[in-house]
Amino acid sequence: MILRAAVAALVAFMTLPTVVVIAVSFNPTAILSFPPAGFSLRWYENVLTYPQFQRAAVNSLVVTGGAVALALPVGTLAALALERGRLRGRNVWAAVLLSPLVVPGVAAGLGFLILAAALGLLRSRSVLVAAHVALVLPFVVRSVWVSVRNLDPALERAAASLGATPWRVFRRVTLPLLRPGLFAGLLFAIVVSLNEFVVSLFISNRVTEILPVAMFTYVVNYTDPTIAALSSLFIVATFLVVWLADRYLNLGRVFLQH
Amino acid sequence: MRLLLAPAVVVLAVFAAALASLFRWSVLEFVPGSLQTGGLTLANFRGVLAPQYLGAIRDTVVLSALTTALTLVCAYPVAYALARTPSRRLRSLLLVLTLAPFFTGAIVRTYAWVLVLGNTVVTWPVPMLFTERGVLVGLVHFSMPTMILILAAALSHIDPVYERAAASLGASPARVFRRVTLPLSMPGIVSGGLIVFAWTLSAFPTPELLGGGKVKMIANVVRDLGLDSFNWPGAAAFAMLALALTLALLTAVGRLSASRVS
Numbered sequence: 468m469i470l471r472a473a474v475a476a477l478v479a480f481m482t483l484p485t486v487v488v489i490a491v492s493f494n495p496t497a498i499l500s501f502p503p504a505g506f507s508l509r510w511y512e513n514v515l516t517y518p519q520f521q522r523a524a525v526n527s528l529v530v531t532g533g534a535v536a537l538a539l540p541v542g543t544l545a546a547l548a549l550e551r552g553r554l555r556g557r558n559v560w561a562a563v564l565l566s567p568l569v570v571p572g573v574a575a576g577l578g579f580l581i582l583a584a585a586l587g588l589l590r591s592r593s594v595l596v597a598a599h600v601a602l603v604l605p606f607v608v609r610s611v612w613v614s615v616r617n618l619d620p621a622l623e624r625a626a627a628s629l630g631a632t633p634w635r636v637f638r639r640v641t642l643p644l645l646r647p648g649l650f651a652g653l654l655f656a657i658v659v660s661l662n663e664f665v666v667s668l669f670i671s672n673r674v675t676e677i678l679p680v681a682m683f684t685y686v687v688n689y690t691d692p693t694i695a696a697l698s699s700l701f702i703v704a705t706f707l708v709v710w711l712a713d714r715y716l717n718l719g720r721v722f723l724q725h
Numbered sequence: 726m727r728l729l730l731a732p733a734v735v736v737l738a739v740f741a742a743a744l745a746s747l748f749r750w751s752v753l754e755f756v757p758g759s760l761q762t763g764g765l766t767l768a769n770f771r772g773v774l775a776p777q778y779l780g781a782i783r784d785t786v787v788l789s790a791l792t793t794a795l796t797l798v799c800a801y802p803v804a805y806a807l808a809r810t811p812s813r814r815l816r817s818l819l820l821v822l823t824l825a826p827f828f829t830g831a832i833v834r835t836y837a838w839v840l841v842l843g844n845t846v847v848t849w850p851v852p853m854l855f856t857e858r859g860v861l862v863g864l865v866h867f868s869m870p871t872m873i874l875i876l877a878a879a880l881s882h883i884d885p886v887y888e889r890a891a892a893s894l895g896a897s898p899a900r901v902f903r904r905v906t907l908p909l910s911m912p913g914i915v916s917g918g919l920i921v922f923a924w925t926l927s928a929f930p931t932p933e934l935l936g937g938g939k940v941k942m943i944a945n946v947v948r949d950l951g952l953d954s955f956n957w958p959g960a961a962a963f964a965m966l967a968l969a970l971t972l973a974l975l976t977a978v979g980r981l982s983a984s985r986v987s
Contacts (some may be wrong), residue, residue, distance in 0.1 A: 473802045478822050480799070481869060484837030485825070490839055499840060538736075545733035552726035562979075564733060567740055569975050570926030573947040575965040578743035581750050584760070601740040604733065662830025665929050665944075668786055669951070679832045684846060686836050686934060695840070698833040705828045 485702055492695035499692060510696035519673070520697065523681035526568045530592060530667075530677055531660040534599035538656055542607025544648065549608070550615040565605040572665025575602075594670045595677065596602070599660045606655035614648025654712055658705065744968075751961035762958060769962035778963075781941040788857065788932075788942065789925040792864040793918050796872045800867060800917070803875035805906075809885070827870035831930040838863045838935055855937035863931040868921045875920065879913020880906075916978045923974035927967040943967050 491499055514520055528630035545564055554560055567575070585644065620646065626636045642649075649680040664679040671680055678697075686694050751770070754763030772778075781899045807819050826834055842853040842862065853859040883906065929944035936945070943963060951960030 469807065470802055474806045474819075477799055477803050478819065481826060481866070482822055484834060484841055484866070486838050488833070488837045499843075500901055541732040541736055544729040548729035548795055548809035549871055552729065554727065554730075560730070564739060566737075569923075570740075570744065571944065571964070571967045571970060571971050573927060573944040574747060574968040575740070575743060577750070577917075577947060577951050577957070577964045578745075581746040581961070582743045582952065585746065589878070597736075597739050598743075600736050604736055608733075639805055658828050662828070662833075664831050668948075679830050682832045683930070684933075686832070686839070694836050698836055699827075701833050702825075702829055706821070709828055711823050713817055713821055 472596050488695050488702065489699045491692050492694050492699040494695075497691040498691065510692045511700075513691075513693045514697045514700070517693070519681055520678070520686075521677055522674070523678045526592060526595075526671075526675055527661060527677040530595045530599055531657060533592075533596040534603055534660050535653065535656045537596070537600045537651070538603045538607050539653060542604050542652060542656075543611050543645070545604075546608050546611035546648075549612055564608050568605045572671070576666040576669030579666060583670055589670075590672065590674070592675045595667060595675060598666050598670060599663060599671045602657040602666065603659050604661060606659055607652035610647060610652035610655060611648040613651075614645045618644050650715075651712070654708060658708065661703075729786075745929045747860050747961050747964055747968075751965045755956050755958040755960050757956075760955060760957065763877045769958045770911075770965075772959050773966055778946060781943060781946050784857065784940065785926060785942040786967055788861060788864060789922050789928075791861055792868055792925045795861070795865045796868040796921050797914060797918055797955075800869055800872035800876055803869075804873045804913075807873065807877040808880035821874050822903060823870050826866070828845050831867075832934075834867065835863060835930050835934045835982075838866065838931075842935065854935065854953045855939045857936075857940050860932050860940045860942075863935045864925055864928060867928070867931055868925065871924070872917045872921055875908065875914045879910045883909045910960050912982070923971045926970050946967035 490503055492510055493506050493508070494503040495505040495509070542614070548554065549557060549561055549564070577593060579598045580589075583589050588594050618641070623636050623640050626640045626674075629638065661676075662679060664683065667677050667680050668683065671677065676684075682694055682697060750762070752765050752767065754766040754768065796870055803823060806824070807816060809879050810816050810819070838859070839854065842849070842859045851858070853862070858951065870943075887900050887905050887909065892898070893904045896904065926942075927944050928942060929948070932942040932945050933948070936942075940947075944967060947963045947967065949983045950956045950963065
């Protein structure tokens with residue numbers, strides 16, 4: 468009974484900020500109040516018409532699209548090599564591939580800033596793409612690796628013995644069987660890249676900045692509920708993605724067992 | 726097969742080049758007012774220990790320790806419920822509610838706490854926003870999903886038979902928890918605690934927004950030096966400090982879990 472009350476209170480603590488953000492986003496006045504004094508969609512209108520957000524949204528699409536398009540095949544090949552490659556020091560390779568996860572954002576961000584300045588790439592989105600590829604790669608490798616491990620090589624041998632070329636085996640047997648891992652990796656990569664903030668803050672300017680950086684700048688300079696509206700859109704999209712992932716991928720299996 | 730690793734090696738080489746530039750600049754002499762640097766020096770690392778930054782380092786360590794302790798206490802009941810509930814629906818609900826903040830970005834989450842702590846929802850008896858208390862609340866909230874997942878994984882590995890055996894021999898529920906469940910979940914507590922501590926040491930958006938410039942942690946000093954003062958060598962030395970602390974702690978986690986397996 469006490470446990471149940473504690474869990475309910477803690478889950479409320481976890482969700483409280485989300486509820487407040489969504490409520491405030493419909494506030495009719497620029498002065499924040501809770502519960503809202505009325506209902507208005509003007510901040511949503513503001514989000515969609517603010518030029519800097521439009522520019523940042525395009526940048527986000529380009530950077531995330533580019534990073535995911537590169538990281539997904541690169542990570543998939545690496546996962547295949549890790550499981551099948553009979554590598555010497557496989558654990559070391561795995562640790563190296565997952566290492567971008569453990570580097571603090573400010574260290575990676577400042578490092579990429581110095582590197583980009585040395586290469587004269589500070590005004591380009593390519594630095595952002597390069598950084599994002601490295602940051603989402605661990606998520607792709609991990610997700611796909613789980614699927615490769617569960618793949619029975621007998622199925623591929625069967626296809627090969629029936630005369631399929633290696634490429635045909637890969638395309639018709641291996642890839643379809645890896646679909647759950649590829650899908651999970653894609654999902655993680657998109658969510659992580661769309662929300663990446665610290666590293667991007669260091670290596671972007673007003674022209675190349677992605678949405679989280681533009682939102683940060685807005686929060687620091689203005690206090691109206693525009694960010695609440697944009698955050699609500701982010702939250703709804705994320706909830707949908709997580710809910711769908713739980714439905715089709717059974718998140719409990721992904722997260723609670725090794 | 727080994728060739729399949731080549732593209733990943735290229736990606737990691739770029740990442741390593743960025744970290745190498747960071748290291749290089751941390752030992753170059755800062756020339757105020759320019760992005761040119763002088764010769765090799767260790768002055769930047771001595772600068773890390775300058776009196777004006779000692780407060781930030783102390784705050785970082787104290788806030789990280791408090792965050793770790795509070796997150797452990799708050800995450801444990803949720804993780805226990807997650808690991809032990811027989812209802813698949815409840816488990817899904819708990820998992821989605823816990824994981825959703827994990828997926829919503831740092832800015833959205835932190836901005837939400839700016840609203841909650843800034844007297845919009847309730848009027849706080851003591852000031853919360855732009856104080857260490859407020860930063861602590863935000864950091865605990867930030868660390869909860871990670872800790873819940875690690876503890877739930879550890880708890881789901883404990884066979885409930887042990888708890889039932891203790892209870893059937895007459896132990897009260899509190900005693901069962903203290904003498905059976907808690908000790909058996911110790912691996913999860915240790916690795917979860919170390920991971921959260923390591924992460925909080927280099928926390929950036931939470932102290933930046935909830936601290937409002939009044940509460941500074943190591944990462945905020947890196948930003949100020951690097952992006953406001955253009956003192957890249959000084960910022961690089963601080964970033965190396967954050968990197969070293971985090972890596973040392975996470976290596977300890979790896980050692981601990983490896984020694985348990987063998």
